[in-house]
Amino acid sequence: MHAQKILNACKKNLIDLDEEIILILKAIGQNLSIIIEGESGTGKTELAKTVAAALKRPFYRVDGDENLTITQLRGWFDPALVIESGFGEDSFIPGPLTLAMLNGGLFFFNEVNRAPSESINGALSAMDSRERSIEIPQYKNIEAEYGFYTIFTLNPSEYIGTNPLPEAFFDRCIRIYLSHKTGKDAEKIVKLRTSCTDSELIQKCVLFTEKTRLNSNFERGASIRAAIQLTQLLMDGVSDDNRILLTINAVFSGKIKLQPDISRSVEECLEEIAEEVFFVNRPKN
Ligand SMILES: Nc1ncnc2c1ncn2[C@@H]1O[C@H](COP(=O)(O)OP(=O)(O)OP(=O)(O)O)[C@@H](O)[C@H]1O
Ligand SMILES: [Mg+2]
Known part of the structure; x- marks a missing residue:
């Protein structure tokens, strides 16, 4: 050819x-x-x-x-x-x-x-x-x-x-x-692999995943696979915070690794990122 x-x-x-x-x-x-x-x-x-x-x-x-x-x-x-x-x-x-x-x-x-x-x-x-x-x-x-x-x-x-x-x-x-694709390229990959039409959701899932790689609490962050899975599991339009958190934990907890000197749990660290990406308008308690 x-x-x-x-x-x-x-x-x-x-x-x-x-x-x-x-x-x-x-x-x-x-x-x-x-x-x-x-x-x-x-x-x-x-x-x-x-x-x-x-x-x-x-x-x-x-x-x-x-x-x-x-x-x-x-x-x-x-x-x-x-x-x-x-x-x-x-x-x-x-x-x-x-x-x-x-x-x-x-x-x-x-x-x-x-x-x-x-x-x-x-x-x-x-x-x-x-x-x-x-x-x-x-x-x-x-x-x-x-x-x-x-x-x-x-x-x-x-x-x-x-x-x-x-x-x-x-x-x-x-x-x-x-190397890991980021930003718009990562979003294009997720769209290609999930056929999700909700570009805002894709953007959030990609951003969340990127933040796990940049977050100083984590020794190892997650790859585009996590962004794909998160999109697949949220693309039915779930907006309930607890369900989003449960899904985030299900997707990310096995893929990321905390730094050895961090005393907080994986769940707490993930929730902190979720607040920056998914729950921006939620009042802080
Ligand atoms: N540039 C890209 N274009 C399209 N899809 C991509 C791209 N990069 C990654 N993907 C998708 O991301 C997922 C992971 O890619 P892949 O399985 O090739 O990773 P890998 O580098 O082989 O990982 P591992 O080392 O864990 O085997 C797949 O669903 C793949 O389709
Ligand atoms: Mg491979």
Whole structure:
């Protein structure tokens, strides 16, 4: 498909990411691997999936965790079939990396920093723009078909407790950093995802969410996901303060984290923000 058409298809589903889409399309054209980095809810998965859908390529997704092995990525031999027919095509069960290579699709590795570095090391030759192949022990060397490309996501604030990624991994990738969308762009995202027509409500839900990220009581604020959920739950026109507070607590309490030295409860801190955003005309008690 023509690059402009792909860009237009992506733009329909992504707000304010035009430059990132163009960069990704250029990188794919040059067989470069891509890391999309950003905090939770910044649109990493949506960006990767949208580009894959616009390119109309098969999509193979893996989520990183500490038990992920290179065998799971590459594929493995079915013991019963090996006894029957030996090591070969008939007994080999391809993993997502091999499938993406054979079918010229996207290998999408979500949260790569949660996976052991040994498994990532095993995928390096596939990611390399010159090699684009992997060796399957006791079988053969798999060469990637045209159209194979790799996108990884990682959340920098989740490095603690996860594996440091090998230098060779970063060396083979270009890195695109996504930050939280704010203001009008964030409102456009919420409108796109909820189809809510009440622009005042969307504005309030976005503002509330942004305030949780800026509030000094919180070590971690909430992402656009919270603004989307809050809008979805309030778009039936609820105006009762207690119900709004209950909904705010339901949406935000599991997503935000208080600073360790704060003696107030999460509920109290959230109510304070609600007063600034939703209950501006309520008399203070
Ligand atoms: N720029 C954007 N345009 C359209 N929708 C967006 C954008 N950014 C975020 N979203 C929406 O916000 C939500 C969160 O995005 P997404 O799931 O891609 O985040 P993520 O960065 O992958 O988060 P996590 O690290 O938690 O997996 C989704 O509903 C997504 O559609
Ligand atoms: Mg994601």
